Amino acid sequence: MNYSEASKILQVYTLEYGLIGILSKSCRNMKSKLRSVSRSLLSGTYHIYYKENGLSTLIGVDVIHPYSKITTDLERVSYASYLLDLTYQVIKQGTDDSFLSLLEATLNKIEEGLDCRTLVNIYEIKMLDYLGVLPSLDGCAVCGNTTNIVTISSDKGGLLCGSCFESGVDKIVSTKTIQLFRMYYYVDIAKISKITVNPENVKEIETFLEEYYDKYTGIIMKSKKMLKDVKRLQIESKQE
Ligand SMILES: [Zn+2]
Numbered sequence: 001m002n003y004s005e006a007s008k009i010l011q012v013y014t015l016e017y018g019l020i021g022i023l024s025k026s027c028r029n030m031k032s033k034l035r036s037v038s039r040s041l042l043s044g045t046y047h048i049y050y051k052e053n054g055l056s057t058l059i060g061v062d063v064i065h066p067y068s069k070i071t072t073d074l075e076r077v078s079y080a081s082y083l084l085d086l087t088y089q090v091i092k093q094g095t096d097d098s099f100l101s102l103l104e105a106t107l108n109k110i111e112e113g114l115d116c117r118t119l120v121n122i123y124e125i126k127m128l129d130y131l132g133v134l135p136s137l138d139g140c141a142v143c144g145n146t147t148n149i150v151t152i153s154s155d156k157g158g159l160l161c162g163s164c165f166e167s168g169v170d171k172i173v174s175t176k177t178i179q180l181f182r183m184y185y186y187v188d189i190a191k192i193s194k195i196t197v198n199p200e201n202v203k204e205i206e207t208f209l210e211e212y213y214d215k216y217t218g219i220i221m222k223s224k225k226m227l228k229d230v231k232r233l234q235i236e237s238k239q240e
Helices: 074-092 099-112 116-130 175-186 199-216 222-239
Strands: 007-014 018-024 043-049 056-065 149-153 158-161
Touching (some): 018 074, 056 099, 074 222, 099 116, 116 175, 116 199, 149 199, 175 199
Antiparallel strands (some): 043 056, 149 158
């Protein structure tokens, strides 16, 4: 965020101190050498004057990954910003830093140009684990039955079997959606080289995730609204 006349305060997640505030002095001046590195979506070695109970001060950054393809593409940058927002909410609730490799892998795949929408869904499912509210993925959320799984239900908390399914209350999703839903949790993002998911399945998984996040996490993000606008634009441009 902007601070005083020409400075910024950066929120940086560090391996040593967790999430810290760093003052980047005068970085909004055109000539400042800190200008290009005082932004989001950047990983690197941050040289700082560290202050334990207050704002640290930035000296410079050796950039490891600038994510330049993401930052120059509206769609990719919207999804990536949403990812950072979600991660920030997860960090605030307290977690170890094992999420970092997951975040890095996901950003790398977005940078490579793989389907952002699916990557974000995969990340969202994995983050539920960090939030301590992972849905039931291996058996029926109500009775534990591992056979005759017919749908996923945000109300019931995950997979649902035929005996626990209530018609008129629960919605049926396709078998493929159930398979993908489980696979998203177990897949190693760093190893994905290609993504092809049917739009119908994407929609069903997104609906589940949205309801589930609303119901169990208490996380509200303003970047989600922006993401919805971007998705709408994508659909409109495809229809034209
Ligand atoms: Zn059941």
